[in-house]
């Protein structure tokens with residue numbers, strides 16, 4: 288990226304003005320509420336907006352937190368359950384303002400879901416729905432095949448993946464899977480109103496928004512069921528508005544991961560959109576077509592960036608989890624035993640049952656299998672146990688972290704906030720399976736970290752919280768010249784292997800994992816945004832809004 292966007296001094300100066308760290312969106316009255324102080328103190332006060340002390344307590348000394356190196360004290364103010372807006376004070380320091388109220392999670396849920404609308408491609412973002420963040424339609428020209436420039440095709444639509452303007456099938460399917468599964472599990476998501484062009488058409492907005500990406504996935508499918516891996520320019524665009532990015536768009540070769548993921552998501556969506564016969568039938572047809580391609584092409588076809596192209600690779604080492612997931616969705620769609628047999632065969636090859644990422648997708652298959660009418664009781668029990676024991680492990684990790692995050696050192700890589708959010712999802716799924724709220728406190732702790740209870744004291748969601756990310760690596764957020772970032776974007780978060788030139792300058796060697804972060808536009812390995820970092824947040828906040 289062009290170095291002129293990076294001002295080292297300005298970036299280094301961006302640190303929290305607050306010394307005490309809270310969830311800056313807030314807490315429900317019945318939530319367990321803990322603030323974290325990375326300095327020694329015995330007592331703390333909670334003050335209301337008039338500055339009156341409404342609650343006081345003793346802190347607890349947690350000790351040194353391994354991922355940040357902070358000697359941590361915690362303040363438990365769970366007993367305060369009166370609606371209002373507050374700060375925490377201790378030892379001359381204060382926290383960002385936060386709210387206590389039944390609906391504190393609703394605005395967060397809306398804004399992180401609406402973020403997908405702001406990432407729409409191939410269409411204009413209009414004044415009515417995007418306000419100051421409106422822009423003209425983008426990337427509408429026909430693309431050509433990378434391997435044969437004489438073939439052009441229409442791949443208009445979908446969501447921009449991230450801070451860049453690329454569109455990638457496996458990434459898009461992962462985001463869809465988080466959101467569609469959340470929709471199936473948390474009934475109140477049906478009522479979420481996003482103020483998008485389709486609002487009020489009788490279809491839940493969350494399905495209106497997901498359809499945008501699904502229609503694009505369908506365009507990436509070939510008539511033989513093969514699915515192109517990605518549609519991007521040859522090189523990432525400079526920091527210009529999307530409508531000004533006129534470079535040639537290419538469609539890259541088919542990967543078996545993209546095919547399997549497409550079969551899976553289309554089979555899942557065909558059931559969810561069954562109220563729309565025409566769309567549901569198109570999805571069903573697409574699912575059969577891509578599954579048929581998988582049967583004819585049993586070998587793994589991965590993806591590597593061709594020479595000269597620098598957009599995202601999204602390579603994978605194998606496609607077993609993808610094929611496993613596709614088989615389950617086909618079984619759930621049709622009830623045909625042959626798909627069940629396929630699924631069992633992939634299972635024997637080794638699938639991580641709790642993986643919820645863009646590469647390892649076994650957990651998505653498990654979620655559908657557990658809802659499937661024709662499931663085998665014994666296999667289902669094994670699947671349930673996998674999630675429950677994973678939640679147990681993660682709960683222990685959370686207890687051992689001064690900030691309550693379920694992350695170990697290894698989790699602090701590029702996009703660490705996705706690990707955090709997937710763990711939040713795991714707690715929610717364990718509760719869903721057991722029909723209890725046993726892990727909701729742990730799920731909430733992951734949300735607390737995301738929104739300010741972390742060693743940077745920052746809310747990693749643009750637009751949420753008094754001290755929040757505001758300089759994400761997101762092209763339109765920089766090119767639009769508006770000081771306030773497009774809201775609702777989840778930053779990638781700390782990365783102990785700073786992987787871009789600016790981050791390498793800003794993060795001194797030896798910095799502990801939770802502190803390897805800078806809110807700067809140049810730092811794409813720390814502070815980029817993507818659809819599949821927002822989507823697990825939609826899932827987590829969908830659960831917390833229940």
Ligand code: 9MR
Pocket residue numbers: 448449450451453598599600601701702811815816817
């Ligand atoms: O999220 C991806 C992360 O896990 C990888 O380590 C990283 C480097 O390959 O790429 C990330 O994905 C980026 C993608 O390649 C292009 N669009 C932006 C994505 C987020 O940074």
Ligand code: ZN
Pocket residue numbers: 407408409425426447452529
């Ligand atoms: Zn676009």
